[in-house]
Amino acid sequence: QSKRLFPYHITLVGFMGSGKTTVGVELSNMLAMEQIDVDRVIEERMNMRVSEIFQLYGEQVFRQLESNVVEELSKRENVIIFCSGGGVVLNEKNIENIKETGVIVWLKASPNEIYRRICDDHSRPLLKDNMSVDKISQMLESRLPLYEDAADLVVNTDGKDVEQVSHEIVQQL
Numbered sequence: 001q002s003k004r005l006f007p008y009h010i011t012l013v014g015f016m017g018s019g020k021t022t023v024g025v026e027l028s029n030m031l032a033m034e035q036i037d038v039d040r041v042i043e044e045r046m047n048m049r050v051s052e053i054f055q056l057y058g059e060q061v062f063r064q065l066e067s068n069v070v071e072e073l074s075k076r077e078n079v080i081i082f083c084s085g086g087g088v089v090l091n092e093k094n095i096e097n098i099k100e101t102g103v104i105v106w107l108k109a110s111p112n113e114i115y116r117r118i119c120d121d122h123s124r125p126l127l128k129d130n131m132s133v134d135k136i137s138q139m140l141e142s143r144l145p146l147y148e149d150a151a152d153l154v155v156n157t158d159g160k161d162v163e164q165v166s167h168e169i170v171q172q173l
């Protein structure tokens with residue numbers, strides 16, 4: 001992969017609760033770049049919450065909508081920060097599209113830290129029936145190689161606040 005000059009899109013990936021949205025907003029303030037959340041774009045288009053899309057149409061339909069939005073955002077000409085959903089790495093095509101125009105930052109977090117951050121939030125369909133450290137560990141385990149492969153930059157977020165994580169990213173861009 002050739003070395004690109006800044007600026008390019010910055011895409012935040014990572015498991016649910018890794019801080020993609022909060023870090024995305026902070027980065028957008030620091031860098032004066034527009035921030036867009038893939039899940040929010042999907043929700044606006046469908047006029048439904050992500051959980052309702054899963055419930056009514058199933059995961060496959062959601063993944064298709066997600067891929068469409070990722071492809072569109074990757075092609076945007078103005079430089080943006082975009083925050084994916086945790087499952088964006090499940091489709092290789094998404095990663096190819098993102099890498100065409102952007103740098104992928106993986107926000108890494110441990111199962112315990114993820115659990116602590118999202119245990120009271122019931123909006124995530126994939127953890128709706130089993131919000132536990134075990135379930136998170138199991139899902140994270142299967143996705144780890146995908147995040148590892150996709151990442152241009154890795155930032156460990158355990159025990160750090162949003163400002164610290166954002167500063168680390170900017171330093172390493």
Ligand code: S3P
Pocket residue numbers: 014015016017020039050084085086087088124125126
């Ligand atoms: C998902 C993560 C969610 C959302 C959907 C599926 C996943 O986004 O896209 O519930 O497969 O990890 P967040 O990572 O923003 O919670």
